[in-house]
Structure formats: structure tokens, C-alpha cells
Amino acid sequence: MDQPICQFASDNYSGICPEALDALLAANQGDAPAYGNDPWTQKAADRFRDQFETDCEVFFVFNGTAANALSLAALCQSYHSVICQETAHIETDECGAPEFASNGSKLLPARGENGRLDPVEVERLITRRSDIHFPKPKVISVTQATELGTVYDLDHLHALRELASHYSLKIHMDGARFANAVATLGKTPAQLSWQAGVDVLCLGGTKNGMAVGEAILFFDRELATDFAWRCKQAGQLASKMRFIAAPWLGVLDSGAWLHNARHANEMAAYLEQRLREVAGLEPLFPRQANSVFLALDPRVIERLHAQGWQFYTFIGVGSARLMCSWNTTREAVDRFMIDLAQALHS
Ligand SMILES: *Cc1c(COP(=O)(O)O)cnc(C)c1O
Numbered sequence: 001m002d003q004p005i006c007q008f009a010s011d012n013y014s015g016i017c018p019e020a021l022d023a024l025l026a027a028n029q030g031d032a033p034a035y036g037n038d039p040w041t042q043k044a045a046d047r048f049r050d051q052f053e054t055d056c057e058v059f060f061v062f063n064g065t066a067a068n069a070l071s072l073a074a075l076c077q078s079y080h081s082v083i084c085q086e087t088a089h090i091e092t093d094e095c096g097a098p099e100f101a102s103n104g105s106k107l108l109p110a111r112g113e114n115g116r117l118d119p120v121e122v123e124r125l126i127t128r129r130s131d132i133h134f135p136k137p138k139v140i141s142v143t144q145a146t147e148l149g150t151v152y153d154l155d156h157l158h159a160l161r162e163l164a165s166h167y168s169l170k171i172h173m174d175g176a177r178f179a180n181a182v183a184t185l186g187k188t189p190a191q192l193s194w195q196a197g198v199d200v201l202c203l204g205g206t207k208n209g210m211a212v213g214e215a216i217l218f219f220d221r222e223l224a225t226d227f228a229w230r231c232k233q234a235g236q237l238a239s240k241m242r243f244i245a246a247p248w249l250g251v252l253d254s255g256a257w258l259h260n261a262r263h264a265n266e267m268a269a270y271l272e273q274r275l276r277e278v279a280g281l282e283p284l285f286p287r288q289a290n291s292v293f294l295a296l297d298p299r300v301i302e303r304l305h306a307q308g309w310q311f312y313t314f315i316g317v318g319s320a321r322l323m324c325s326w327n328t329t330r331e332a333v334d335r336f337m338i339d340l341a342q343a344l345h346s
Pocket of ligand 1: 063064065066089090143146147174176177206207
């Protein structure tokens with residue numbers, strides 16, 4: 001293999017964390033029933049019910065796009081609409097999968113500061129049209145942590161919940177980085193989900209340190225009626241389900257789920273600190289999770305890329321996004337800072 005790559009590109013560039021890999025290997029013993037009828041899948045679902053302190057319905061799918069698209073389809077009829085922040089992954093990075101899976105439910109992008117939904121703007125979208133010619137709002141979709149590396153605290157969630165209950169809407173949460181939000185906010189998973197009015201949570205495993213797999217938690221069990229069939233039809237029912245479920249058990253039982261997220265957040269905090277100290281650079285948005293966004297001169301970006309650093313420049317707002325992960329090291333941050341300082345001054 002070539003040199004290991006230097007990257008702050010994404011938390012899905014990282015490999016599998018040891019806790020997930022060990023659990024995967026441990027599940028590879030002998031034969032087990034297929035399609036989720038195995039002990040690992042049952043146990044992992046129970047562990048989610050323990051962690052979230054509620055009797056939710058749990059499903060496992062391959063990736064986040066499927067989790068979002070299928071869960072939104074379960075909440076909507078084709079004539080409904082989903083209000084989301086304009087930078088939301090469902091709007092900008094899922095190739096129309098939510099609309100496709102729901103046979104046409106429309107996404108209504110809402111503006112809002114720092115990647116969050118602004119309740120005033122959300123209400124404006126809800127009430128703008130109520131005639132028969134426009135899709136009927138049905139869901140508010142919240143990304144936690146947001147695409148811009150910020151989080152919704154309990155007050156933010158409370159304001160959205162008020163709107164949802166007032167207008168009889170459901171709340172969907174895209175929690176690809178939910179663990180990072182839990183780690184930052186110091187609130188329990190329950191407080192940040194169903195206790196805050198979330199009806200369905202798409203919980204990210206991949207970016208947290210697993211090889212593959214996201215969980216979908218329906219806190220309102222009614223909404224999960226026939227959902228297993230929807231997953232199967234969409235090609236999201238793994239026949240060897242135990243290999244998706246077992247790593248979840250590994251990260252939940254060991255605490256790696258939150259430990260990984262906390263580490264990623266800490267590395268981003270360290271990066272933010274060094275950017276300020278070494279280069280006088282301020283992040284574009286308050287850094288609350290595991291990413292730092294920077295406005296960098298295109299020539300500086302080019303130099304860093306030429307030195308082998310990989311990071312995205314098109315996510316969210318077109319600036320440089322530096323994303324940390326469960327396996328980001330301080331040394332990587334330090335090396336990046338040396339190259340950045342040089343790129344800024346040459
Ligand atoms: C990565 C990500 C997803 C899931 O993406 P997949 O590539 O489909 O697994 C969903 N939402 C957000 C906010 C993400 O960052």
C-alpha cells in the first residue's frame with residue numbers, strides 16, 4: 001500500500017475502530033439465523049433501548065442516505081413536505097433519495113444561522129401556503145450535529161418541538177453525528193431525542209467508527225408499522241444482519257460510541273485552538289462538534305492539497321472543512337499546522 005493519507009476530509013475516511021472490529025470478528029463464529037433473527041441483532045436493539053431509556057423500535061440499514069430516505073418516507077405521504085435546513089444532507093447530498101423513497105414528498109429548505117433551523121423561518125414555511133396546490137408540511141428534519149459543525153441545544157430543540165406540536169408535524173433527526181452532539185452537550189441520548197420531541201432518529205455508525213451501518217430508532221412505535229417491508233423493498237435488509245448489528249454492540253457496550261465522538265470533538269477543539277494561536281484564524285461557525293470550517297485563500301488550499309492534505313471545500317458553504325474523527329491524532333493536527341503556516345506565508 002501507498003503512504004497513509006493525510007486527511008481532514010471526513011470521518012468516513014477513517015477505518016474501523018477496535019471495539020467495532022473485535023465485535024465483528026467475535027460474531028463470526030459458526031452459523032446464525034439470517035435477516036436479523038440472530039442474537040446479536042436482538043441484543044443490539046435491546047442495548048439501544050437501554051441507552052435511550054425507552055422501548056423504541058430499532059432497524060439497521062447500510063447507510064445514512066437509506067436511513068434518512070426510508071424513515072422520511074415512513075413519516076410522509078407523497079403529497080407531504082419536509083422542512084429542513086438549506087445545508088441539510090437530505091437536501092444537498094442524497095441525490096434526491098428522500099423524494100424518491102417517498103414517491104415525491106417535497107423538501108422545503110429553510111434558511112438559518114450556523115447550520116441550524118431558525119424557528120421563525122420554519123414557521124414561515126409552515127404557514128406560507130395551506131392551499132391544495134402546495135405539498136402539505138408534515139415533518140421537520142433536524143440534523144444533529146449540523147452540517148456546519150454546530151449543535152442544537154435543548155432550547156433550540158424545544159422551540160422546534162413547540163412548532164411541531166402546534167402544527168401537528170413529526171420530528172425527524174438526521175443523527176449521522178448524534179454521538180458528537182451528545183458528547184458536546186453533556187445531555188443523555190434520551191434528553192436529546194425522544195424527550196425533546198424527536199419521533200425518529202437516524203443514528204450514524206459509520207462516521208463513529210464502524211465499517212458500515214446506521215440504526216433507525218422509532219420512538220413513536222406506530223410510525224414503524226410495516227417499516228421492515230419498506231427496508232426490504234429498498235434493498236436495505238441485510239441477510240447477514242449480525243455483521244451490521246454486532247459492531248453496534250461492540251461500540252455501545254464498551255462506551256466507544258461516546259468515547260470516539262468525544263475524541264473527535266477534542267481533536268477539532270485542539271485544531272481550532274492551534275488555528276487561532278498559530279495563524280490567527282477564526283472558524284467560520286462556532287465549533288461545537290468535530291469539524292472546523294475556515295475561509296482560506298484558494299492558493300493556500302491549493303498548496304495544502306499539493307502537499308497531500310485532503311479536505312473538502314464544497315461542503316456547506318464552499319469553505320474548507322476540516323473534519324476530525326475517532327482516530328485523528330494531535331500529531332496530525334500539528335503537522336497540518338506546520339504546513340498551513342508555511343502555505344500562508346509563501
Ligand atoms: C454522512 C452523512 C449522512 C449519511 O451519508 P451516507 O453516505 O449515505 O452514509 C447523513 N447525514 C449527514 C449529516 C451526514 O454527514
